[in-house]
Amino acid sequence: MDLGMSMTTRGGSEQADNIVRAINNEPEEGLGQIEFFDWDEAMLKKEIDSFRKRYYALPDNDDYDAWAPISDQQLKDMELRFAICRIKAHKMLKGEDLSIAELRNMYPPAMLEEEGYFRRVERHFEWYFDRKYCEFAHLEDYQRLALRNPYHYLDWEFYHKNCNTLQGDREYVYFWEKLSSKTKRLKNFRSAKVSEQERVELEVFYHAVKIAGECTHCFTPLLHNGYNEYLWSVRYDKTRYEDSASLYFDIWKLVAKQKYYTYVAEINGNVPEDEAYEKVMEAVKKFIGKSKSYYDYAKKKLDIAEKIGLVLPAQRGRTVQRSLHKSSWLGGNTKKRAGH
Template sequence: MANLPSSPPIRDDDSRSARVSALDSRRRTRRPRPSTRVDDPTSGRVRTIDSRRPGTSFRVSGSSKPCAPANKELEEADNEIQRLNELRLGDDISYEEYSGYLRQLPSKPDVDTSTKLDAVQIKELNARHALYRSKYYQLSQRQAPKDKIYYDKWKECRHREFLEERFCKYCEEDSKLDWYFHPDYCKLAGLEDYQRLVPRNYGGYEYVRWDEYHRDCHSYETEQEYIKYCEELSKKLKWMEAYVPNKSPSIKWGRILTRGAYQAIKIATDFSMMTGNLAFPGFYEWFDSMTFDVCYYNELDGVFYEIWQRYTNERTFRDSLDEVYKLNRFPLRQHIMRAALENDTLCSDLEEEFLSCTICLKEFAEDKSQITEDKARELIAEALRKETPKPKFYEDYCRKKIDIARAIGLISR
């Protein structure tokens, strides 16, 4: 069995960007690298979070006497933080307060990898797991019967435990189930069946850090808390969305990222099982997820809907786009629309994406009043997500795993 890491590292921002970019070769857009340099308000120096032990160690990487250009950047950063404070967007947390929040977080629980199941326990575990597999397979067939041969074979041997176990094991190994019980974890006596359960990573890239997601063997209670933690980040750090389109390595962006990270650790203290090893990677994964939404989804459904309303045989895409741009209703998309209006190639690319994402509205082309704006935007948003699939993070992994566990009866509903 692979060693269970005591501290999951924060991924390097360049590698994160490369993975997201690889999933969208059509756009070939690499997201800017957010600075990990943070300002220490107590010393005036620039510090960097030590990625080897997230949030627990800092090293000074700047001078207390910045040069003239840095003075200007510092002034811009100070002004932006002051503006956020006046608007009450985010929490103004000092380094000392942040350190106090960090100390409140519990340590990561140890996983016993030395105590193994004996032969009798393994036999009981295999029988129990066979029932879980057969139950899930029956449920999946009732919902969407795709392979009658498999189902008939199961019915023929359902009253014979040995054949049932062999058949269900075959289904699992043949990827007929979208999850499995990890064979290494099935040897450990200290784990519950929920901790042994692993959703499949189809293609090897469905989940961004799948190996790390299952290797930590978190409990159901911990993963349920992690989902709630991510939901709180989405509510309380929504103010960060406005900085994504124009973010670039700078002192100001470093302050913004630090402000968000410090607030995330404060939020984590509201959850009894949220360790620093989960809270820090959780913040950066949430930030990646939010950045992807801002770059590829947010407001684009509204832009395409407004263009669709104006787009006719008599009115070109460019004319429709120009009208929507002048509305100035979509701040996250103004720069994209302006760039498309100034560049024929970009305009052609945007038109191609528009046509692809509004084909779902074809039946309403003659009478656009037959569909409401909300429904039309919902269909466009769904098409956008199919056009540009989003990478799945630990929150998605936990949701999938909990859904499976509930379906097979590992946990109560």
């Protein structure tokens, strides 16, 4: 199921609400009355084409205005900003936490230039400023920041190429966390019946459609992919973490009068079962690896950007919707994703 396909069926939030109500209350009767389930190919194509007109991503490669090269003065100013970020990060590794203002007083522009803008210290970090993205005038500093360790992520190359904006990443985190809070039934749902599993996942699908409609500054490909990664994450937790934890927890109950010495956990028989299960789960998550999603990527990148002074911290408690009026990069370009 493609999140992008269904976004064309959304007339505000009313359609999504009707679908969720139908699934929750009268699924067999309700689904027959829902638009999208009985479309022919012509109608489906029409709706997909309509959605593509609202597609939002990086501009095409041949859009010169969007990918205008950075000027010499812009490049120098950018290098000065990045140098201070590198110094701040380097000092944080040594336990020093100085403000951007303090660092600017300590390291004047001439010193930063003489030291090669301290590019050499980047190799010690989990992040770097991508030199390719530093060539373009209209990108945000945040878009130029990239995370290392591509093998830790489900699709690092895809994340990096989409080059999301600061507001876009904050919206993506909002999308994922709100979807998680709205779909707790999926996390707790276990059934051998395929039809029941599909019905629950359909509910998740339309929650995703509804929430994605609020995220007008997040690049569309990331939202499409986010729905699939969210389902993968929930399934992984249930099949790998929960099943393994249940197995080791059952073993613990069998030997509860002894100390449970294994590479999983060390729990004695006096620990309450709820607490024992939580300890087993914590241990299982440590030795069973899980690839990281774009949610993990965006969360980590936002955290790093704030800590090194690249961006101002987000105002806590401020909703995504209240900041949607702000223009994102290039005023909301809706062209296809570039291959940068």
